Amino acid sequence: MNNDLHDAPFDLIFDRATVIDGTGAPSYVADVAISGDRIGMIGDLSDRAAVRRVDAKGLILSPGFIDVHTHQDNALLVGPEMAPSVSQGITTIVTGNCGISLAPLVRDTVPAPLDLLVSGTSGPFIFSTFAAYLDAVRSASPAVNAAPLVGHSTLRVAVMEDVTQPATDAEIEAMKALLDECMRAGAIGMSSGLFYPPARGSKADEVVALLEVVSAYGGVYTTHMRDEADAIMDSLDESFNTARSADVPLIISHHKCMGQRNFGRSVDTLARIDAAAEEQSIALDAYPYVAGSSSLLHDLAAKSSSTQITWSTPYPDLAGRTVTDIAAEWGISEDAAIDRLKPGGAIYHMMSQEDLDRIISHPKCMIGSDGLPHDKMPHPRLWGTFPRVLGHFCRERGLFPLEDIVRRMTQLPAQEYGLVDRGTLRVGAFADLVLFDADRVGDRATYDDPATPADGIEMVVVNGQQVGGTRRSGRVLTRQG
Ligand SMILES: [Zn+2]
Numbered sequence: 173m174n175n176d177l178h179d180a181p182f183d184l185i186f187d188r189a190t191v192i193d194g195t196g197a198p199s200y201v202a203d204v205a206i207s208g209d210r211i212g213m214i215g216d217l218s219d220r221a222a223v224r225r226v227d228a229k230g231l232i233l234s235p236g237f238i239d240v241h242t243h244q245d246n247a248l249l250v251g252p253e254m255a256p257s258v259s260q261g262i263t264t265i266v267t268g269n270c271g272i273s274l275a276p277l278v279r280d281t282v283p284a285p286l287d288l289l290v291s292g293t294s295g296p297f298i299f300s301t302f303a304a305y306l307d308a309v310r311s312a313s314p315a316v317n318a319a320p321l322v323g324h325s326t327l328r329v330a331v332m333e334d335v336t337q338p339a340t341d342a343e344i345e346a347m348k349a350l351l352d353e354c355m356r357a358g359a360i361g362m363s364s365g366l367f368y369p370p371a372r373g374s375k376a377d378e379v380v381a382l383l384e385v386v387s388a389y390g391g392v393y394t395t396h397m398r399d400e401a402d403a404i405m406d407s408l409d410e411s412f413n414t415a416r417s418a419d420v421p422l423i424i425s426h427h428k429c430m431g432q433r434n435f436g437r438s439v440d441t442l443a444r445i446d447a448a449a450e451e452q453s454i455a456l457d458a459y460p461y462v463a464g465s466s467s468l469l470h471d472l473a474a475k476s477s478s479t480q481i482t483w484s485t486p487y488p489d490l491a492g493r494t495v496t497d498i499a500a501e502w503g504i505s506e507d508a509a510i511d512r513l514k515p516g517g518a519i520y521h522m523m524s525q526e527d528l529d530r531i532i533s534h535p536k537c538m539i540g541s542d543g544l545p546h547d548k549m550p551h552p553r554l555w556g557t558f559p560r561v562l563g564h565f566c567r568e569r570g571l572f573p574l575e576d577i578v579r580r581m582t583q584l585p586a587q588e589y590g591l592v593d594r595g596t597l598r599v600g601a602f603a604d605l606v607l608f609d610a611d612r613v614g615d616r617a618t619y620d621d622p623a624t625p626a627d628g629i630e631m632v633v634v635n636g637q638q639v640g641g642t643r644r645s646g647r648v649l650t651r652q653g
Contacts, residue, residue, distance in 0.1 A: 236263025241540020271365025358650025563614030
Protein backbone atom coordinates (compact mmCIF):
# COMPACT_ATOMS: atom_id res chain seq x y z
CA MET A 173 0.00 0.00 0.00
CA ASN A 174 1.54 3.27 -1.12
CA ASN A 175 1.01 5.67 1.73
CA ASP A 176 2.83 8.76 0.45
CA LEU A 177 1.42 12.24 0.44
CA HIS A 178 0.08 11.98 -3.09
CA ASP A 179 -2.50 9.48 -2.00
CA ALA A 180 -3.66 11.36 1.08
CA PRO A 181 -7.23 12.55 0.57
CA PHE A 182 -7.69 16.12 -0.60
CA ASP A 183 -9.69 18.40 1.65
CA LEU A 184 -12.12 19.29 -1.10
CA ILE A 185 -12.61 18.42 -4.77
CA PHE A 186 -14.81 20.41 -7.15
CA ASP A 187 -16.03 17.86 -9.70
CA ARG A 188 -16.39 18.82 -13.36
CA ALA A 189 -16.08 22.58 -12.87
CA THR A 190 -15.81 24.94 -15.82
CA VAL A 191 -12.51 26.55 -14.88
CA ILE A 192 -11.71 30.16 -15.75
CA ASP A 193 -8.19 30.49 -14.40
CA GLY A 194 -7.86 34.29 -14.30
CA THR A 195 -5.16 34.55 -16.99
CA GLY A 196 -7.63 35.33 -19.76
CA ALA A 197 -7.21 31.84 -21.24
CA PRO A 198 -10.35 30.06 -22.53
CA SER A 199 -12.37 28.10 -19.97
CA TYR A 200 -12.00 24.32 -19.68
CA VAL A 201 -13.72 21.56 -17.72
CA ALA A 202 -11.73 19.87 -14.95
CA ASP A 203 -11.79 18.68 -11.36
CA VAL A 204 -10.02 21.02 -8.92
CA ALA A 205 -8.65 19.83 -5.57
CA ILE A 206 -7.80 21.84 -2.48
CA SER A 207 -5.10 20.77 -0.05
CA GLY A 208 -4.84 22.94 3.07
CA ASP A 209 -4.89 26.57 1.96
CA ARG A 210 -3.64 25.87 -1.58
CA ILE A 211 -4.85 24.37 -4.83
CA GLY A 212 -3.47 20.82 -4.80
CA MET A 213 -4.29 19.39 -8.20
CA ILE A 214 -6.28 20.08 -11.38
CA GLY A 215 -7.36 17.43 -13.89
CA ASP A 216 -9.39 14.22 -13.90
CA LEU A 217 -9.53 13.45 -10.18
CA SER A 218 -12.49 11.07 -10.34
CA ASP A 219 -10.54 8.26 -8.67
CA ARG A 220 -8.87 10.47 -6.05
CA ALA A 221 -10.07 10.58 -2.46
CA ALA A 222 -11.42 13.73 -0.85
CA VAL A 223 -12.91 14.63 2.52
CA ARG A 224 -15.65 16.47 0.64
CA ARG A 225 -16.75 16.70 -3.01
CA VAL A 226 -18.78 19.48 -4.59
CA ASP A 227 -20.65 18.86 -7.84
CA ALA A 228 -19.61 21.89 -9.91
CA LYS A 229 -21.02 20.71 -13.23
CA GLY A 230 -22.28 23.63 -15.29
CA LEU A 231 -20.80 26.21 -12.92
CA ILE A 232 -17.79 28.49 -13.32
CA LEU A 233 -14.90 28.06 -10.86
CA SER A 234 -12.52 31.01 -10.91
CA PRO A 235 -10.09 32.74 -8.56
CA GLY A 236 -11.98 34.76 -5.96
CA PHE A 237 -12.55 38.36 -7.01
CA ILE A 238 -10.21 41.08 -5.80
CA ASP A 239 -12.07 44.28 -4.96
CA VAL A 240 -9.34 46.86 -5.56
CA HIS A 241 -11.22 49.88 -4.31
CA THR A 242 -12.88 49.78 -0.90
CA HIS A 243 -13.45 51.89 2.17
CA GLN A 244 -13.98 48.87 4.40
CA ASP A 245 -11.04 49.53 6.78
CA ASN A 246 -13.40 49.75 9.74
CA ALA A 247 -15.94 47.23 8.39
CA LEU A 248 -13.26 44.53 8.73
CA LEU A 249 -13.32 45.21 12.48
CA VAL A 250 -17.01 45.82 13.15
CA GLY A 251 -18.54 43.45 10.58
CA PRO A 252 -15.89 40.78 9.99
CA GLU A 253 -18.35 38.44 8.27
CA MET A 254 -18.08 40.93 5.38
CA ALA A 255 -21.43 39.91 3.87
CA PRO A 256 -21.51 42.62 1.17
CA SER A 257 -18.18 41.36 -0.19
CA VAL A 258 -18.56 37.60 0.25
CA SER A 259 -22.01 37.59 -1.34
CA GLN A 260 -20.40 39.00 -4.50
CA GLY A 261 -17.66 36.35 -4.68
CA ILE A 262 -14.97 38.71 -3.40
CA THR A 263 -12.12 37.04 -1.50
CA THR A 264 -9.70 39.98 -1.16
CA ILE A 265 -10.31 43.69 -0.64
CA VAL A 266 -7.89 46.59 -0.94
CA THR A 267 -8.56 49.10 1.85
CA GLY A 268 -7.47 52.69 2.45
CA ASN A 269 -8.38 54.21 -0.92
CA CYS A 270 -8.98 57.86 -1.85
CA GLY A 271 -6.45 59.15 0.67
CA ILE A 272 -8.37 57.86 3.69
CA SER A 273 -7.22 54.95 5.85
CA LEU A 274 -8.26 54.20 9.42
CA ALA A 275 -4.62 54.26 10.58
CA PRO A 276 -2.33 55.82 11.63
CA LEU A 277 -4.54 58.38 13.36
CA VAL A 278 -5.93 58.99 16.85
CA ARG A 279 -8.80 61.46 16.71
CA ASP A 280 -12.36 61.67 18.05
CA THR A 281 -13.74 63.69 15.19
CA VAL A 282 -12.38 63.83 11.66
CA PRO A 283 -13.10 66.06 8.65
CA ALA A 284 -14.93 64.76 5.56
CA PRO A 285 -14.22 62.51 3.76
CA LEU A 286 -12.39 60.64 6.54
CA ASP A 287 -15.80 60.36 8.21
CA LEU A 288 -16.87 57.96 5.42
CA LEU A 289 -14.88 55.27 7.17
CA VAL A 290 -17.18 55.58 10.17
CA SER A 291 -20.14 57.52 8.66
CA GLY A 292 -20.10 60.47 10.96
CA THR A 293 -20.11 58.59 14.22
CA SER A 294 -17.34 59.75 16.52
CA GLY A 295 -14.23 57.61 16.52
CA PRO A 296 -12.99 55.02 16.17
CA PHE A 297 -9.75 56.50 14.83
CA ILE A 298 -7.78 54.86 17.61
CA PHE A 299 -4.71 53.36 15.95
CA SER A 300 -1.54 55.40 16.39
CA THR A 301 0.43 52.88 14.34
CA PHE A 302 -0.37 50.87 11.23
CA ALA A 303 0.98 47.76 12.93
CA ALA A 304 -1.65 48.13 15.69
CA TYR A 305 -4.41 48.42 13.08
CA LEU A 306 -3.22 45.33 11.22
CA ASP A 307 -3.07 43.40 14.50
CA ALA A 308 -6.68 44.42 15.19
CA VAL A 309 -7.72 43.17 11.74
CA ARG A 310 -5.95 39.87 12.36
CA SER A 311 -7.71 39.54 15.73
CA ALA A 312 -11.10 40.26 14.13
CA SER A 313 -10.41 37.41 11.67
CA PRO A 314 -12.47 38.78 8.76
CA ALA A 315 -14.03 36.51 6.13
CA VAL A 316 -11.97 38.02 3.30
CA ASN A 317 -8.31 38.89 2.85
CA ALA A 318 -7.37 42.54 3.24
CA ALA A 319 -4.53 44.31 1.44
CA PRO A 320 -4.12 47.73 3.11
CA LEU A 321 -3.13 51.09 1.65
CA VAL A 322 -2.14 54.11 3.76
CA GLY A 323 -4.14 57.27 3.08
CA HIS A 324 -2.35 60.53 2.34
CA SER A 325 -5.18 62.57 3.90
CA THR A 326 -4.99 60.44 7.04
CA LEU A 327 -1.28 61.30 7.32
CA ARG A 328 -2.07 65.00 6.81
CA VAL A 329 -4.80 65.03 9.46
CA ALA A 330 -2.44 63.19 11.82
CA VAL A 331 0.43 65.68 11.62
CA MET A 332 -0.73 69.03 10.20
CA GLU A 333 -2.03 72.08 12.01
CA ASP A 334 -4.00 73.31 8.99
CA VAL A 335 -4.77 70.73 6.31
CA THR A 336 -5.97 73.37 3.85
CA GLN A 337 -2.34 74.49 3.40
CA PRO A 338 0.65 72.92 1.69
CA ALA A 339 2.68 70.89 4.19
CA THR A 340 5.79 72.54 5.61
CA ASP A 341 9.15 70.76 5.38
CA ALA A 342 8.81 69.69 9.01
CA GLU A 343 5.31 68.34 8.39
CA ILE A 344 6.50 66.42 5.33
CA GLU A 345 9.26 64.86 7.46
CA ALA A 346 6.71 63.91 10.12
CA MET A 347 4.43 62.31 7.50
CA LYS A 348 7.39 60.42 6.01
CA ALA A 349 8.21 58.98 9.42
CA LEU A 350 4.59 57.83 9.92
CA LEU A 351 4.45 56.40 6.41
CA ASP A 352 7.71 54.54 6.93
CA GLU A 353 6.19 52.78 9.94
CA CYS A 354 3.13 51.86 7.83
CA MET A 355 5.22 50.43 5.02
CA ARG A 356 7.41 48.48 7.47
CA ALA A 357 4.24 47.03 9.01
CA GLY A 358 3.27 45.74 5.55
CA ALA A 359 1.12 48.36 3.81
CA ILE A 360 0.99 47.74 0.06
CA GLY A 361 1.24 51.42 -0.86
CA MET A 362 -0.27 54.86 -0.45
CA SER A 363 -3.50 56.36 -1.76
CA SER A 364 -4.32 60.02 -2.28
CA GLY A 365 -7.57 61.93 -2.53
CA LEU A 366 -6.33 65.25 -3.90
CA PHE A 367 -9.89 66.27 -4.78
CA TYR A 368 -10.92 66.39 -1.13
CA PRO A 369 -10.52 69.38 1.20
CA PRO A 370 -7.94 67.75 3.55
CA ALA A 371 -5.55 67.13 0.61
CA ARG A 372 -6.46 69.82 -1.92
CA GLY A 373 -3.78 72.14 -0.52
CA SER A 374 -0.97 69.68 -1.10
CA LYS A 375 1.61 70.34 -3.78
CA ALA A 376 3.37 67.84 -6.03
CA ASP A 377 6.64 67.95 -4.05
CA GLU A 378 4.82 66.80 -0.91
CA VAL A 379 3.21 63.82 -2.64
CA VAL A 380 6.46 62.91 -4.41
CA ALA A 381 8.41 63.04 -1.13
CA LEU A 382 5.94 60.61 0.44
CA LEU A 383 5.88 58.35 -2.61
CA GLU A 384 9.66 58.05 -2.43
CA VAL A 385 9.13 56.24 0.88
CA VAL A 386 6.54 54.00 -0.83
CA SER A 387 8.96 53.38 -3.69
CA ALA A 388 11.77 52.30 -1.35
CA TYR A 389 9.49 49.49 -0.13
CA GLY A 390 8.19 48.53 -3.57
CA GLY A 391 4.64 49.80 -2.93
CA VAL A 392 1.99 51.22 -5.29
CA TYR A 393 0.28 54.61 -5.62
CA THR A 394 -3.48 54.92 -6.13
CA THR A 395 -5.14 58.29 -6.61
CA HIS A 396 -8.57 59.84 -6.51
CA MET A 397 -7.40 62.67 -8.72
CA ARG A 398 -7.58 66.39 -8.02
CA ASP A 399 -10.20 66.83 -10.76
CA GLU A 400 -12.41 64.32 -12.58
CA ALA A 401 -14.37 67.02 -14.41
CA ASP A 402 -13.26 70.01 -16.51
CA ALA A 403 -9.56 69.75 -15.59
CA ILE A 404 -9.34 65.98 -15.89
CA MET A 405 -6.50 66.05 -18.44
CA ASP A 406 -4.34 68.19 -16.14
CA SER A 407 -5.10 65.82 -13.29
CA LEU A 408 -4.07 62.81 -15.35
CA ASP A 409 -0.78 64.52 -16.18
CA GLU A 410 -0.25 65.42 -12.52
CA SER A 411 -0.82 61.77 -11.57
CA PHE A 412 1.58 60.48 -14.24
CA ASN A 413 4.30 63.01 -13.29
CA THR A 414 4.02 62.37 -9.57
CA ALA A 415 4.20 58.58 -9.93
CA ARG A 416 7.05 58.81 -12.45
CA SER A 417 9.07 61.20 -10.26
CA ALA A 418 8.92 58.74 -7.38
CA ASP A 419 9.17 55.65 -9.61
CA VAL A 420 6.02 53.94 -8.32
CA PRO A 421 3.29 52.05 -10.22
CA LEU A 422 0.17 54.21 -10.63
CA ILE A 423 -3.49 53.24 -10.35
CA ILE A 424 -6.13 55.82 -11.32
CA SER A 425 -9.07 55.33 -8.95
CA HIS A 426 -12.71 55.02 -10.09
CA HIS A 427 -11.96 56.64 -13.43
CA LYS A 428 -14.85 58.77 -14.68
CA CYS A 429 -15.68 61.96 -16.58
CA MET A 430 -17.89 63.93 -14.25
CA GLY A 431 -20.61 66.42 -15.12
CA GLN A 432 -22.65 66.67 -18.28
CA ARG A 433 -20.29 68.96 -20.16
CA ASN A 434 -17.51 66.37 -19.76
CA PHE A 435 -19.56 63.46 -21.10
CA GLY A 436 -17.72 61.70 -23.92
CA ARG A 437 -14.23 62.72 -22.82
CA SER A 438 -13.23 59.15 -21.92
CA VAL A 439 -12.12 58.78 -25.55
CA ASP A 440 -9.38 61.31 -24.77
CA THR A 441 -8.63 60.27 -21.19
CA LEU A 442 -8.13 56.61 -22.12
CA ALA A 443 -5.94 57.59 -25.08
CA ARG A 444 -3.84 59.73 -22.72
CA ILE A 445 -3.58 56.83 -20.24
CA ASP A 446 -2.56 54.43 -23.04
CA ALA A 447 0.13 56.81 -24.25
CA ALA A 448 1.56 57.35 -20.75
CA ALA A 449 1.41 53.61 -20.04
CA GLU A 450 4.06 53.06 -22.70
CA GLU A 451 6.51 54.88 -20.40
CA GLN A 452 5.39 53.84 -16.91
CA SER A 453 3.19 51.33 -15.05
CA ILE A 454 -0.45 52.52 -15.08
CA ALA A 455 -3.75 50.79 -14.40
CA LEU A 456 -7.21 52.00 -13.40
CA ASP A 457 -10.38 50.88 -11.69
CA ALA A 458 -14.10 51.56 -12.08
CA TYR A 459 -17.48 50.64 -10.62
CA PRO A 460 -20.41 49.73 -12.89
CA TYR A 461 -22.82 52.61 -12.17
CA VAL A 462 -23.34 56.09 -13.63
CA ALA A 463 -23.84 57.49 -10.13
CA GLY A 464 -21.04 58.01 -7.63
CA SER A 465 -21.18 58.38 -3.86
CA SER A 466 -19.15 60.28 -1.31
CA SER A 467 -19.44 62.78 1.51
CA LEU A 468 -22.15 65.41 1.09
CA LEU A 469 -20.26 68.22 -0.68
CA HIS A 470 -21.54 71.24 -2.61
CA ASP A 471 -19.14 70.85 -5.53
CA LEU A 472 -20.25 67.26 -6.17
CA ALA A 473 -23.95 68.12 -5.90
CA ALA A 474 -23.38 70.93 -8.41
CA LYS A 475 -22.33 68.36 -11.06
CA SER A 476 -25.12 65.90 -10.27
CA SER A 477 -28.48 65.66 -12.02
CA SER A 478 -29.95 64.13 -8.86
CA THR A 479 -28.48 63.92 -5.35
CA GLN A 480 -29.77 61.29 -2.92
CA ILE A 481 -28.84 61.39 0.77
CA THR A 482 -27.13 58.21 2.06
CA TRP A 483 -26.67 59.39 5.66
CA SER A 484 -27.02 62.61 7.62
CA THR A 485 -25.97 63.13 11.22
CA PRO A 486 -28.55 65.87 11.99
CA TYR A 487 -31.34 64.22 9.94
CA PRO A 488 -30.78 60.45 9.92
CA ASP A 489 -34.38 59.76 8.86
CA LEU A 490 -33.90 61.61 5.57
CA ALA A 491 -31.45 59.01 4.22
CA GLY A 492 -32.80 57.79 0.89
CA ARG A 493 -34.51 61.10 -0.03
CA THR A 494 -33.24 63.49 -2.68
CA VAL A 495 -31.92 66.96 -1.90
CA THR A 496 -34.44 68.45 -4.35
CA ASP A 497 -37.27 66.83 -2.42
CA ILE A 498 -35.99 67.87 0.97
CA ALA A 499 -35.29 71.46 -0.13
CA ALA A 500 -38.84 71.75 -1.52
CA GLU A 501 -40.32 70.43 1.71
CA TRP A 502 -38.26 72.87 3.77
CA GLY A 503 -38.95 75.74 1.37
CA ILE A 504 -35.25 76.61 1.05
CA SER A 505 -32.61 76.41 -1.67
CA GLU A 506 -30.81 73.11 -2.35
CA ASP A 507 -27.52 74.67 -1.24
CA ALA A 508 -29.08 75.69 2.07
CA ALA A 509 -30.58 72.22 2.46
CA ILE A 510 -27.14 70.65 1.95
CA ASP A 511 -25.69 72.88 4.65
CA ARG A 512 -28.40 71.76 7.07
CA LEU A 513 -27.96 68.07 6.21
CA LYS A 514 -24.18 68.04 6.77
CA PRO A 515 -22.25 66.12 7.93
CA GLY A 516 -23.62 63.46 5.65
CA GLY A 517 -23.16 61.43 2.51
CA ALA A 518 -24.86 61.29 -0.88
CA ILE A 519 -25.25 59.53 -4.21
CA TYR A 520 -24.57 61.74 -7.22
CA HIS A 521 -25.84 61.01 -10.74
CA MET A 522 -23.07 62.55 -12.79
CA MET A 523 -21.64 60.19 -15.46
CA SER A 524 -22.64 58.99 -18.89
CA GLN A 525 -23.33 55.36 -19.75
CA GLU A 526 -21.19 55.65 -22.87
CA ASP A 527 -18.12 56.73 -20.87
CA LEU A 528 -18.73 54.02 -18.28
CA ASP A 529 -19.02 51.35 -21.00
CA ARG A 530 -15.79 52.51 -22.60
CA ILE A 531 -13.82 52.75 -19.34
CA ILE A 532 -15.02 49.45 -17.91
CA SER A 533 -14.09 47.66 -21.13
CA HIS A 534 -10.49 48.91 -21.08
CA PRO A 535 -7.92 46.06 -20.85
CA LYS A 536 -6.21 47.69 -17.82
CA CYS A 537 -9.45 48.49 -15.98
CA MET A 538 -9.93 46.55 -12.76
CA ILE A 539 -13.17 46.50 -10.76
CA GLY A 540 -13.56 48.28 -7.44
CA SER A 541 -16.84 48.51 -5.56
CA ASP A 542 -16.03 51.78 -3.74
CA GLY A 543 -18.81 50.68 -1.39
CA LEU A 544 -19.54 52.71 1.75
CA PRO A 545 -20.40 50.07 4.33
CA HIS A 546 -21.62 52.29 7.19
CA ASP A 547 -24.07 54.45 5.21
CA LYS A 548 -27.71 54.16 6.24
CA MET A 549 -28.88 53.98 2.60
CA PRO A 550 -25.67 53.07 0.79
CA HIS A 551 -25.02 53.25 -2.93
CA PRO A 552 -26.00 49.82 -4.35
CA ARG A 553 -22.40 49.26 -5.49
CA LEU A 554 -21.63 48.06 -1.95
CA TRP A 555 -23.60 44.85 -2.62
CA GLY A 556 -23.90 44.74 -6.41
CA THR A 557 -20.67 45.65 -8.16
CA PHE A 558 -19.06 42.38 -9.25
CA PRO A 559 -22.29 40.48 -10.12
CA ARG A 560 -23.49 43.56 -12.03
CA VAL A 561 -20.34 43.57 -14.17
CA LEU A 562 -20.64 39.81 -14.79
CA GLY A 563 -24.41 39.81 -15.37
CA HIS A 564 -25.43 43.12 -16.87
CA PHE A 565 -22.25 44.25 -18.64
CA CYS A 566 -20.79 40.88 -19.69
CA ARG A 567 -23.66 38.41 -20.21
CA GLU A 568 -26.58 40.71 -21.07
CA ARG A 569 -24.79 43.41 -23.03
CA GLY A 570 -21.78 41.43 -24.25
CA LEU A 571 -19.28 44.25 -23.72
CA PHE A 572 -16.42 41.80 -23.10
CA PRO A 573 -15.77 38.05 -22.91
CA LEU A 574 -16.22 36.36 -19.51
CA GLU A 575 -12.59 35.19 -19.47
CA ASP A 576 -11.38 38.76 -19.97
CA ILE A 577 -13.46 40.30 -17.21
CA VAL A 578 -12.53 37.50 -14.79
CA ARG A 579 -8.87 38.27 -15.60
CA ARG A 580 -9.46 41.93 -14.74
CA MET A 581 -11.15 40.89 -11.46
CA THR A 582 -8.37 38.44 -10.45
CA GLN A 583 -4.95 38.13 -12.08
CA LEU A 584 -4.60 41.77 -13.14
CA PRO A 585 -5.18 43.18 -9.62
CA ALA A 586 -2.95 40.51 -8.04
CA GLN A 587 -0.17 41.63 -10.39
CA GLU A 588 -0.78 45.37 -9.97
CA TYR A 589 -0.83 45.20 -6.15
CA GLY A 590 1.86 42.54 -5.79
CA LEU A 591 -0.39 39.91 -4.16
CA VAL A 592 1.78 36.81 -4.39
CA ASP A 593 0.14 33.49 -5.34
CA ARG A 594 -3.31 35.11 -5.56
CA GLY A 595 -5.55 35.85 -8.52
CA THR A 596 -4.78 32.79 -10.63
CA LEU A 597 -6.32 29.33 -10.44
CA ARG A 598 -3.28 27.04 -10.70
CA VAL A 599 -1.65 24.30 -8.67
CA GLY A 600 0.25 25.82 -5.73
CA ALA A 601 -1.68 29.09 -5.64
CA PHE A 602 -3.76 30.00 -2.59
CA ALA A 603 -7.24 28.48 -2.78
CA ASP A 604 -9.22 31.73 -2.96
CA LEU A 605 -12.08 30.64 -5.20
CA VAL A 606 -15.58 31.55 -6.29
CA LEU A 607 -18.10 29.12 -7.78
CA PHE A 608 -20.79 30.93 -9.76
CA ASP A 609 -23.56 30.39 -12.29
CA ALA A 610 -22.69 32.42 -15.39
CA ASP A 611 -26.29 32.20 -16.64
CA ARG A 612 -27.75 33.59 -13.45
CA VAL A 613 -25.16 35.83 -11.82
CA GLY A 614 -26.41 39.39 -11.39
CA ASP A 615 -26.95 42.27 -8.99
CA ARG A 616 -30.20 42.81 -7.12
CA ALA A 617 -29.20 45.84 -5.06
CA THR A 618 -30.97 49.04 -6.15
CA TYR A 619 -30.95 52.70 -5.12
CA ASP A 620 -34.20 52.11 -3.22
CA ASP A 621 -33.21 48.75 -1.77
CA PRO A 622 -29.41 48.74 -1.65
CA ALA A 623 -28.56 46.07 0.92
CA THR A 624 -29.66 43.17 -1.27
CA PRO A 625 -27.36 40.21 -1.95
CA ALA A 626 -26.68 39.27 -5.57
CA ASP A 627 -27.85 36.17 -7.44
CA GLY A 628 -25.75 33.35 -8.78
CA ILE A 629 -22.78 33.23 -6.40
CA GLU A 630 -22.88 29.60 -5.24
CA MET A 631 -19.83 29.19 -3.02
CA VAL A 632 -16.81 31.20 -1.85
CA VAL A 633 -13.54 29.74 -0.59
CA VAL A 634 -10.88 31.84 1.18
CA ASN A 635 -7.48 30.30 1.96
CA GLY A 636 -8.92 26.83 1.38
CA GLN A 637 -11.94 27.25 3.67
CA GLN A 638 -15.52 27.65 2.51
CA VAL A 639 -16.87 30.95 3.84
CA GLY A 640 -20.10 30.66 5.78
CA GLY A 641 -21.57 30.79 9.25
CA THR A 642 -18.83 31.50 11.73
CA ARG A 643 -16.01 30.28 9.45
CA ARG A 644 -13.82 33.25 8.60
CA SER A 645 -10.41 32.59 7.11
CA GLY A 646 -9.26 35.91 5.66
CA ARG A 647 -5.73 37.16 6.22
CA VAL A 648 -3.94 40.47 6.10
CA LEU A 649 -2.00 40.47 2.84
CA THR A 650 1.11 42.51 3.45
CA ARG A 651 3.51 43.74 0.83
CA GLN A 652 6.06 41.15 -0.22
CA GLY A 653 9.51 41.39 -1.69
ZN1 LIG B 1 -12.49 58.28 -4.35
